Amino acid sequence: MSTETQKGTLFTPWNIVAGIILAAGVVVTIMRFTMGLGAVTNLSDNNPWGIWIGFDLLCGVALAAGGYTTSAACYIFGFKRFHGAVRPAILTAFLGYALVVFALNYDVGRPWRLPYPIFYQQGTTSILFEVGLCVFIYLTVLFLEYLPAALEWKRGFDKYRDILVKLTMGLTILGVILSTLHQSSLGALYLIAPSKLHPLWYTPYLPVMFFMSSMFAGMSMVIFEGTLSHKHFHHKMDDEYNLGYEDLQMAFSKAAAWIMAGYLAMKLLGLAMDNRWQFLGTGYGAWWLVEVVGFVALPCYAYAVAYRDRNLKLARFTALWTVLGIVLNRFNVSLVAFNWQLPSVDRYFPSAGEIIISLFVVTIGVIAFRFIVTRMPIFYVHPAYKDSSH
Amino acid sequence: MKRRHFLGLLGAAGVTLGSGATAKAASLGDVKGLPNAGGVLFDASRCIGCRKCEAACNQVNDLPKPAKAFDDLTVLDATRRTDAKTYTIVNKYVPDAGKPPVFRKIQCNHCMEPACASACFVAAFKKSETGAVVYDPDVCVGCRYCMVACPFNIPAYEYDKAFTPRVMKCTMCQPRLLEGKLPGCVEACPKEALVFGKRRELLNLAWDRIGGNPGRYVEHVYGEREMGGTSWLTIAPKPSFAALGMDENLGTTSAPELTSGALAAVPAVAGIWPVLLTGLYAISKRKEKIAESEKQAAVSAAIAKASADAEAKLSEELAKAEVANKRRIEVEVKKALEAAAKAGEEGEDA
Numbered sequence: 227m228s229t230e231t232q233k234g235t236l237f238t239p240w241n242i243v244a245g246i247i248l249a250a251g252v253v254v255t256i257m258r259f260t261m262g263l264g265a266v267t268n269l270s271d272n273n274p275w276g277i278w279i280g281f282d283l284l285c286g287v288a289l290a291a292g293g294y295t296t297s298a299a300c301y302i303f304g305f306k307r308f309h310g311a312v313r314p315a316i317l318t319a320f321l322g323y324a325l326v327v328f329a330l331n332y333d334v335g336r337p338w339r340l341p342y343p344i345f346y347q348q349g350t351t352s353i354l355f356e357v358g359l360c361v362f363i364y365l366t367v368l369f370l371e372y373l374p375a376a377l378e379w380k381r382g383f384d385k386y387r388d389i390l391v392k393l394t395m396g397l398t399i400l401g402v403i404l405s406t407l408h409q410s411s412l413g414a415l416y417l418i419a420p421s422k423l424h425p426l427w428y429t430p431y432l433p434v435m436f437f438m439s440s441m442f443a444g445m446s447m448v449i450f451e452g453t454l455s456h457k458h459f460h461h462k463m464d465d466e467y468n469l470g471y472e473d474l475q476m477a478f479s480k481a482a483a484w485i486m487a488g489y490l491a492m493k494l495l496g497l498a499m500d501n502r503w504q505f506l507g508t509g510y511g512a513w514w515l516v517e518v519v520g521f522v523a524l525p526c527y528a529y530a531v532a533y534r535d536r537n538l539k540l541a542r543f544t545a546l547w548t549v550l551g552i553v554l555n556r557f558n559v560s561l562v563a564f565n566w567q568l569p570s571v572d573r574y575f576p577s578a579g580e581i582i583i584s585l586f587v588v589t590i591g592v593i594a595f596r597f598i599v600t601r602m603p604i605f606y607v608h609p610a611y612k613d614s615s616h
Numbered sequence: 617m618k619r620r621h622f623l624g625l626l627g628a629a630g631v632t633l634g635s636g637a638t639a640k641a642a643s644l645g646d647v648k649g650l651p652n653a654g655g656v657l658f659d660a661s662r663c664i665g666c667r668k669c670e671a672a673c674n675q676v677n678d679l680p681k682p683a684k685a686f687d688d689l690t691v692l693d694a695t696r697r698t699d700a701k702t703y704t705i706v707n708k709y710v711p712d713a714g715k716p717p718v719f720r721k722i723q724c725n726h727c728m729e730p731a732c733a734s735a736c737f738v739a740a741f742k743k744s745e746t747g748a749v750v751y752d753p754d755v756c757v758g759c760r761y762c763m764v765a766c767p768f769n770i771p772a773y774e775y776d777k778a779f780t781p782r783v784m785k786c787t788m789c790q791p792r793l794l795e796g797k798l799p800g801c802v803e804a805c806p807k808e809a810l811v812f813g814k815r816r817e818l819l820n821l822a823w824d825r826i827g828g829n830p831g832r833y834v835e836h837v838y839g840e841r842e843m844g845g846t847s848w849l850t851i852a853p854k855p856s857f858a859a860l861g862m863d864e865n866l867g868t869t870s871a872p873e874l875t876s877g878a879l880a881a882v883p884a885v886a887g888i889w890p891v892l893l894t895g896l897y898a899i900s901k902r903k904e905k906i907a908e909s910e911k912q913a914a915v916s917a918a919i920a921k922a923s924a925d926a927e928a929k930l931s932e933e934l935a936k937a938e939v940a941n942k943r944r945i946e947v948e949v950k951k952a953l954e955a956a957a958k959a960g961e962e963g964e965d966a
Contacts, residue, residue, distance in 0.1 A: 264775030267775075272769060302893050302896055304900030335773070336780075339738075339755070351733075351734050415764075418874050419764060419765055421865065422767070430877065
């Protein structure tokens with residue numbers, strides 16, 4: 227990935243793979259917008275939502291939660307030593323949300339009408355309306371939070387940059403509120419379909435669970451993304467970032483362990499309150515246990531051990547493990563446990579076209595991230611703003 | 617500016633969503649009070665699977681011709697569902713092997729409090745006065761959340777259209793109802809398996825049939841209470857509705873009720889979070905301040921102590937130095953005196 231410094235090595239393995247994905251993505255894009263959804267997806271009347279919702283939207287939003295968790299820890303809870311991690315987390319979140327909205331353009335039938343629910347006719351009884359409104363406002367908030375970095379890169383906008391920096395506190399609180407609302411309402415989307423979602427996953431606590439899991443998802447993403455960045459952009463990082471970085475990984479390991487323990491309790495509470503124990507003996511029960519024990523309880527324990535032993539390697543490994551667990555959970559709710567009573571011939575499995583577009587979106591994200599961090603002050607403080615508080 | 621600014625924004629959001637909740641409550645009242653809401657009673661024990669209703673539906677709604685003609689009854693051998701080109705279908709079921717089959721007509725049930733309307737974020741679905749749940753393709757974004765939400769798996773989508781895909785479902789022949797005509801399927805049914813009327817009267821009719829034919833029907837009117845009730849009601853011969861592929865575990869909670877709790881949490885979150893977070897911020901800031909002032913106090917105390925120590929040491933040293941100096945001077949004076957005395961003695965000698 228470090229092609230910036232080496233001349234004439236544009237054809238690195240990563241670049242070639244990225245190029246192939248981009249080319250395939252363009253082809254599928256053209257097909258999608260000339261022939262319709264049916265030509266490139268396996269969606270059907272029984273399965274209106276596939277991986278473009280299950281992965282691009284649900285996972286995308288959950289994994290972009292590092293933005294609000296990190297900025298809240300730094301600015302609201304006063305962990306000033308995490309300051310260096312705020313900009314990378316905000317950038318990741320901003321790109322994440324921007325790509326969620328970008329990917330939505332593929333999924334909805336008439337994307338040019340996406341502003342309708344906000345500006346034309348509001349369906350206020352819909353949970354999806356809440357999701358749309360919050361994501362729209364939060365994307366704006368994240369853009370404003372990211373903007374100072376861009377304004378420091380292209381000099382000469384100090385006046386605007388300073389105004390934005392002054393707004394940091396307000397934007398951070400607004401970000402936490404909006405994240406609470408839409409992270410939880412993504413879970414609440416499924417409350418309307420109790421007959422379609424398997425009883426082990428359907429619970430009135432779905433919104434709370436989506437919110438809680440977004441917190442440790444975001445923290446794990448910050449650890450995971452930080453580890454990757456360290457490998458590839460180390461030369462861009464200054465002492466402030468590097469000093470706070472390991473400390474932050476440890477602190478987030480501890481926080482994630484606690485929140486995951488609470489989430490686990492919530493899962494069991496839901497099971498007990500709705501008296502769903504009998505389902506544990508079924509095939510779906512086994513799968514539920516894989517998710518809850520294998521991808522919540524065990525990584526929760528691993529995080530705690532990593533913190534106790536100051537084991538950075540374990541913390542980083544657990545971060546990836548937890549991220550996979552979140553993806554598994556969102557897939558389970560939206561695809562695996564959804565429509566569980568349908569005969570298997572009517573069940574959904576993503577088409578090649580859908581997978582290509584999802585890869586395409588992730589690839590665009592990585593390229594945009596790389597473009598920005600190699601040019602703008604993300605991992606370091608711009609020399610001209612050394613004394614600034616942002 | 618910043619705090620007031622975002623509080624104002626949130627207030628606005630809270631009001632919007634709050635007014636949404638009241639609007640919903642009002643509309644619930646309206647639905648319960650829809651005295652003239654029409655509906656259709658389907659009696660599965662009368663249906664002979666002739667597909668005349670399918671043909672009529674296709675004709676009155678100008679739907680595309682199907683691959684197999686409507687009088688081809690082999691179609692019934694496969695289980696089907698409604699799709700974008702078919703608003704209604706009839707399926708064949710054999711609840712008891714060896715006994716004659718039972719047929720069920722499937723179409724939109726026109727819920728009293730429709731899940732699709734509750735789920736739609738542009739309010740493209742509305743429960744109309746006639747009882748029909750109607751759809752407005754001119755605002756539809758094509759998100760298909762209505763399809764996710766519908767407990768009866770009814771709305772279908774035009775997946776093959778690139779620019780103008782619509783959600784398609786039975787309209788209860790709303791345009792015909794407004795003209796005073798019957799829905800196409802009801803008019804076409806040769807066995808009076810379908811009856812159109814006011815929902816309340818249809819419920820009476822349904823229970824009269826169940827009560828008047830002991831042992832024949834399942835003692836339940838499907839749609840009387842399912843998901844808060846539907847305009848389309850079904851009665852069926854024994855043994856069960858499940859034998860006709862109908863979900864008997866839908867419950868009586870309406871779709872809006874399922875999500876109202878989550879929606880009600882919005883103003884609470886928008887109200888409590890800013891207070892709580894600003895409080896936390898204030899606490900952490902105050903902690904910082906206290907820590908800072910404690911640090912400063914400690915530093916100045918240390919400095920004071922250090923300077924006092926240094927001063928004491930200095931004066932001690934000075935005193936010592938003074939003593940030493942005195943002594944040195946004394947010694948020097950003594951030496952000088954002795955030298956002088958010695959010199960005097962030597963002078964005398966000389």
